[in-house]
Amino acid sequence: MSAVASSFRIGPYVVSPAVVLAPMAGITNVAFRQLCREFGSPTSVYVCEMVTARAIVERDSKTIEMMTFGADEHPRSLQLYSVDPKNVTDAVTIIAGEGLADHLDMNFGCPVPKVTRKGGGAALPYKRRLFAEIVRAAVRAAGDIPVTVKFRVGIDDEHLTYLDAGRIAEAEGAVAVALHARTAAQRYSGEADWSRIARLKEAVTGVPVLGNGDIFSADDALRMMRETGCDGVVVGRGCLGRPWLFRELHAALTGQPVPVGPTLGEVAAILHRHGVLLADHIGEEKGLRDLRKHMAWYLRGFPIGADLRRAFAMVSGLAELEDLLGKLDHDAPYPAEAEGPRGRQGSPGRVVLPEGWLDDPEDAAVPEGAELMHSGG
Ligand SMILES: Cc1cc2nc3c(=O)[nH]c(=O)nc-3n(C[C@H](O)[C@H](O)[C@H](O)COP(=O)(O)O)c2cc1C
Known part of the structure; x- marks a missing residue:
């Protein structure tokens, strides 16, 4: 059995063990991140709920509140949503200039119809040039702050975008990429296809590739790392109501026995x-x-x-x-019934896109009305 990676880097930060708390709207606020960190490692990464570039530029008070970090939280990981390179530049200039975060993660994975219908979220990487411009804008404005990019496999099985997205993000200066191994059409249903993470790992060779999707136990994390060769894991729903999963992940990834679940x-x-x-x-x-x-x-x-x-x-x-x-x-x-999938599952559905969206992947026009104001997904 091959050994799994024990750490990876997000720019200057060594992430050890190689675990990231996935950004989850309405969940990963400062309180929940702190709780997960108390069980996990202070050198793992715990990402804040998504905020939108426009809301930062407009200094929306709810968004400012969402950008609260703990006094000793480091790195302060912020996830940013935008479809517009100009807004990204403006928002990231504010974040960098005012020292509001230490790590930026760009969200290109949202499957919500109200977002994809306008060309945002998981629809966006299909537009390769626009995607490149957004990542480039973030990296340039961020200066020393490392930028990572999170995306899905594609829009649906006929429109896969992840390999291009990974290569483009790397070329534009992202320091790591994370793949939720589902298409937008799958939403949260069915199973994540981890073989895609292995493909991405082959395609993106210069920066860490993180795997995401369906890690509900420490054993799942080890299995994903062994099966895909990914450099780290991103864990979302598995820790809902189970922040101690980070203690179990920590143990498993550092070769310790995994503690039994709590009474x-x-x-x-x-x-x-x-x-x-x-x-x-x-x-x-x-x-x-x-x-x-x-x-x-x-x-x-x-x-x-x-x-x-x-x-x-x-x-x-x-x-x-x-x-x-x-x-x-x-x-x-601790009951056996508490194990297994938890959180959002839903059912697959056709991805609604703007008219003509699939006609020209090189069209870099900023889609209209897709620049969300409301943070939090
Ligand atoms: C309640 C909820 C909110 C989410 N919000 C975000 C978000 O704001 N940004 C993002 O990139 N992904 C978001 N996601 C997706 C997760 O980050 C993750 O990619 C997905 O849940 C798959 O990982 P998992 O199987 O470990 O849950 C959200 C997921 C859930 C369940």
Whole structure:
């Protein structure tokens, strides 16, 4: 069995072990990143929720709040969305000039119809010249800040874009590329095709290639690295309600035995910590409301009555949370039912594109109306 890479570089940063928390809108805020970091390595990378170039240029207050980083968070990884090289230049000039981040990741993977319909997200790499111009603009304006690029396999099986995207990103100065091994048409359904990650690794030889898609356990991460030769893994849904997955990934990638999952008592303590971190970040009321979406993920598979589950899903304050956590059977062991896929799955669907989008891949015109204002995906 071949050894897996233990670290890779994002420009000046050594990422060790070779694990990245995937950017997830509505999830990877400062509180969640901190929690994952407490379980994982301080030298892994934990990416912030996506923000849009336009929102930065217009100093949108919600976006500024989303760009909050922990006092000792390093590197401060920010994901940026844009379809317009000019906006990218302006936004990245602000980020670099005001020292707002230490690493920029460019998002070209969004499959949401309202985004692809305008030519944004996963539709964009089909326009090779425009894609190149956007990456170039980011790299130039970023100066010393390293830029990485994240994309999907393509629009659908007939329109694969990932090999060109990888080569172009490398040529334009991206210091690493990450592939979510699904097409936009797949959305989050079916399985990620890891063989694409292996193909990309063959095509992109000068910068690290990161694999993404369907890592739900430490073993999955090892398997992806062995099967594809990728330099690192990007983990999204697998850590929803399971930030301790980073402890397991850390162990597996450094050759240690993978610890067993937490008891319900330990999960209760982690859930409480998550609530406290959110309350510190956005206030108790908003924070606890945000925590509600994580409840089913945290409690999945544990023996908890339906009434208690419902109460967790409606929690509105820390004292109430503490009261509910006290009602749990703290000795209940980690259940097998908590393993396996979690989070968004959905079903595949045709990718809606702007009219004539597929006619000319070399057309570098900025698509109209695709420059989103709202950060957070
Ligand atoms: C709730 C949610 C929000 C996401 N938001 C973003 C985003 O803002 N930017 C991005 O590049 N990918 C986003 N993704 C995609 C993930 O980063 C990742 O590529 C995808 O979930 C596949 O990895 P996984 O199988 O480990 O979850 C999101 C995924 C989920 C589930």
